[in-house]
Amino acid sequence: xSQEKVDRYKKEKANRVKIxxxxxxxxxxxxxxxxxVCLAALGWIGYSAYGLATREDxxxxxxxxxxxxxxxxxxxxxxxxxxxxxx
Numbered sequence: 001x002s003q004e005k006v007d008r009y010k011k012e013k014a015n016r017v018k019i020x021x022x023x024x025x026x027x028x029x030x031x032x033x034x035x036x037v038c039l040a041a042l043g044w045i046g047y048s049a050y051g052l053a054t055r056e057d058x059x060x061x062x063x064x065x066x067x068x069x070x071x072x073x074x075x076x077x078x079x080x081x082x083x084x085x086x087x
Contacts, residue, residue, distance in 0.1 A: 012019070
């Protein structure tokens with residue numbers, strides 16, 4: 001049993017540098033993923049706040065635009081058609 005422990009320790013000692021690099025890499029990617037999620041959340045919050053700050057006030061008075069159109073020619077044409085169908 002003691003020899004197994006010694007062999008395990010020697011293997012772990014021989015691969016210690018590789019194991020630490022692997023752990024550091026895993027930790028780096030975890031931190032990177034957390035940073036990306038935080039940046040996405042911050043961007044979404046900023047976009048939402050900007051949308052709320054710049055939207056139009058629904059209670060504000062709006063200028064009414066009136067457009068006038070002369071439809072006498074159309075009315076005369078339709079009246080002419082009505083007279084033709086009545087005959």
